[in-house]
Amino acid sequence: MNLESTIINLIKSNKEGVYYDFKRQWLKNIDLLKSIVSLANCKHDGDRYLIIGIDESNDNFKVNGLENSKRKTQVQLQDLLDNYPFAGDNIPEIQLETLNLKDSNGVLKEIDVIIIKNTNNKPYYLEKCKGFTDYAIWTRHNDKNSIATYYEVEEMWKERLGLNNNEKENFKRNLKDCEHWEYNKEDNVIYYVPNSDYKICLGEIDYTRDMKEPFSKFYLDDTFNICKASFKVRDTTIFSCEYIFCDGFRTEFPVPSLKTINHEPPLNGFYYYLLDDFIGLFANMIFEMFNGAECRFYEFPYLFFNDTEDLNKFTTFLENFDEKIDIPKRYYPIGAHKDTKCFRNIDLYSLRKNKYIYDFIYDNEINLSQNNF
Known part of the structure; x- marks a missing residue:
């Protein structure tokens, strides 16, 4: 409402x-x-x-x-x-x-x-x-x-x-406090400075997984490595997710979710995070720590939404109003000419196009509920 x-x-x-x-x-x-x-x-x-x-x-x-x-x-x-x-x-x-x-x-x-x-x-x-x-x-x-x-x-x-919260709620609350997390790369642990009982442990990289997601094509070095991130309170794991290294280990972030607009390849879609769940809060903290998912050319075009309701509004907007958007040529992805050979067949141009639309909507404070684009 x-x-x-x-x-x-x-x-x-x-x-x-x-x-x-x-x-x-x-x-x-x-x-x-x-x-x-x-x-x-x-x-x-x-x-x-x-x-x-x-x-x-x-x-x-x-x-x-x-x-x-x-x-x-x-x-x-x-x-x-x-x-x-x-x-x-x-x-x-x-x-x-x-x-x-x-x-x-x-x-x-x-x-x-x-x-x-x-x-x-x-x-x-x-x-x-x-x-x-x-x-x-x-x-x-x-x-x-x-x-x-x-x-x-x-x-x-x-x-x-936080005395009324369970450990998951406390962990989410701490993730929002982005500036007080530190990354110990020697131990592969990201810990919360005010209370080091809360930490995120990065596991060993799985070099046996020979796969690429389309977002790896936005980096000059499209190598793609993955490990497991475990959210721990003391020695108890309360959540885990996949964590990736891109551009020859020059950038890293948790694996985002994918939303598609059509069902036939190449898919039109976008990668996103929700700021009311662990992965989204973790991604926001990592991007604050490392100044986004930057690379030596284009930034991987990830989107953030407050919750599922915001995600659904944006998806509906794309489905109904996409034809009205004229995207400047400078937003074409640099990796579009490459042979993707990715795990998913996604139109790379659509990833940047949808990022451009997203930025335009939120920079101009357009209310999607009122369809006043």
């Missing part, structure tokens, strides 16, 4: 809830801050919403619209949060969106929606601030902003410290 549909459904509920709140106009700074902090700390698995421009004076909530002079921009809102004394500089992650919704007379009116992201960084609280009780932790109780109970505060700290 897209943001507009979500907000419309919340308005139609004619009530406020634990993870969403309505306001007729933008609040004074201290009251706005209290609402954002309370929503950020509430118990809810998902985004939270402060919806501004809604008449909530009776049991029939309706779109009221906003006066431009009283509104804030994303930059102003972020500056507001940055200038308050949050403990440990731990500030809620927010995003400001504007929607055009019809009022009761069918006239389009602008409303603002502050989206507060759900993170594991709770509790958010201020040290000393006029208008706040010092070090008090605010949250939501049903539809009210309230000071959290002892139990609620305890649960927030458990979430931040």
Whole structure:
């Protein structure tokens, strides 16, 4: 469900809830801050919403619209949060969106929606601030902003410290902390510096596998070697995947997944990672560590998606709108002239073409759900 549909459904509920709140106009700074902090700390698995421009004076909530002079921009809102004394500089992650919704007379009116992201960084609280009780932790109780109970505060700290998670969830969380992983090439171990119990062990290379994936053709040296990467907590393996070395061991990354658009060779498709699973998080960390899957000519055109829903939207877009895309000649793959002799028969041009389309869509913030390309 897209943001507009979500907000419309919340308005139609004619009530406020634990993870969403309505306001007729933008609040004074201290009251706005209290609402954002309370929503950020509430118990809810998902985004939270402060919806501004809604008449909530009776049991029939309706779109009221906003006066431009009283509104804030994303930059102003972020500056507001940055200038308050949050403990440990731990500030809620927010995003400001504007929607055009019809009022009761069918006239389009602008409303603002502050989206507060759900993170594991709770509790958010201020040290000393006029208008706040010092070090008090605010949250939501049903539809009210309230000071959290002892139990609620305890649960927030458990979430931040990973005490409620199983080892797989903790490992995924650590993989997101890209800058704190180190690669010991002598031991073939990538370990998490804050807690070396979490490590990724690279096994011996299997030189008996005589195969190539099409992406090896994007490197000047198309040799292709593979090993097993084992994700371990102490001595227990909780996940494993295939790990590859390309361009004569000049670049390395976990094996991506392949999505195809057609079913007859040569296939039109793309390689991708999902950022909500082990392989995608691992790939993102490796590419941060090694500055992408760079080579001496073209970069292997891998794509990242937040989840399966994003992947499916992009795939549907390619199936329906591909004929509208004109790809510059400079995006032709350098390896297209080579005899592939690969494990899969894929049109190498399609890999770069789909990468170009992907970059164009996300660089221009095109909403695939609204088909507004």
